[in-house]
Amino acid sequence: MPASANPLLIWFRSDLRRSDNPALHWAVGTGKPVIALYVLEGDFDGMRPLGGASKWWLHHSLARHGERLAKCGIQLVLKCGDPEKAISEVVTETGADTIAWNRRYDANAIAVDTDIKASLSSAGLTVRSFNGSLLVEPWEQKTRSGTPFRVFTPFWKSILAGPEPRTPLSAPPAPVPSSVGASSLDLEALDLLPDRNWADGFQAHWEPGEAGAQRALARFLDSGLRSYGKGRDVPGQCNTSMLSPHLQFGEISPVQIWNAARTAEGMDDTLAAAATKFLSEIAWREFAYHLLFHNPDLATENYSSTFDAFPWQFDRALFDAWKTGTTGYPIVDAGMRQLWKTGWMHNRVRMVAASFLIKHLMIDWRRGEKWFWDTLVDADVANNPAGWQWVAGSGADAAPYFRIFNPVLQGEKFDSDGTYVRRWVPELSGLENKWLHKPWKAPDAVLRSAGIKLGQTYPNPLVDHDAARKRALDAYSELRRGQEDHEQIADGANRAAEPQQAHLR
DNA sequence: TTTTGAGTTGTTCGA
């Protein structure tokens, strides 16, 4: 067999697309036959296993990706477990002598990829890795003092001041056909769909896959972008891009989004302002990856260790009420039910719901993060923990401790016409706007005529807002006092050491 | 080198 006939293996991970895929682009450019691989790693080597909603998405995304690759003569091989073993099986079977992939940025994945790269290289194979999922590599973006960014705005400015992202790569032409194939699991064998019909409702809301991603982008640029500035905060409107799950699975790249928004903004000033705002949200995604790369424990450890002493409470019944959308606060319940039904929650409501769990119920942000991880189709290894830590106040550029969302005010401000609450909490739909976000304050006659019996058809509030707010503020100020005491003890120790130091000087 | 101003997404209170 001539050397040129040895196929190239492209290992797909969170980059399930053909267009603007640097690894695939390079692979086809080598002139070799190309074989594609996806490995469902599960919890192999400490990797974070996908949540249920993500698995549902992945099932459909892999199906679409496999079809698209097959059209240009590339077989998508499916395996599960140890990726090194999976790769070596394909290499043995096909004689592949070159491997390419796009990089990952969480510590466990980096360790896995590094090991595999080393062992393949030492076995004489060529290994190439690319940046396929970020605008900037986390190790390249630095403050002037050479440290990682810890505040978003300077980070964003440094992106704006940096070089423009590349022009997106077009989908490559079909490579030369491969004369060999590799054994693959059936998609069904990956067992990605939930046992029960929980995710059946997702189908109506989403179109996983590269084509669906491009359609979502086009729809947003066409009808969502213009009023994005304010509309993005109104959960009852369709003013957000809905691109998050597509981005998470790499069905579209931030480079493609960046360029599309930059093109749209040339139209007029309104679009220009909206596009910049939208791109700053894309930059938040970058910032989350920046934080994760420099803080591998982002999902499990407080970014600010001051919070290690926070007196979290845990009450199973309260936590369950939050998860099932029965807290008695309509905006929170609407969000939690939207999450359960669609695998997604509007960003504004994510903040309110997360703040409610952390500050009103004083439940550890990590529990909420895990629930979101399991139920969000866009669950992202960087963005999910970064967002939760931001709300908790333990994160980078964190919300001030005193920023405790009032779920009634948030509802009245951002869902003033009640569209969102009526859609997801239909048992309240007969209530007029005046009471919709605080049904417990409505007069009995109003509740009766709306067909609502508090405590029966809809719950009473789980906690009183004012009392919960005070309790959270007290806990935070306690934390601060504890920190001061700690510092005083440290100061005392320093003072005790001073005479000796003076002597040494 | 030191100082100063600003920082995604908020709420409450009192004038």
Add this chain to the structure above:
DNA sequence: GTCGAACAACTCAAA
């Protein structure tokens, strides 16, 4: 009703 101040502590960047 509207409006500004207060609510920490710390990082970053510009002056």
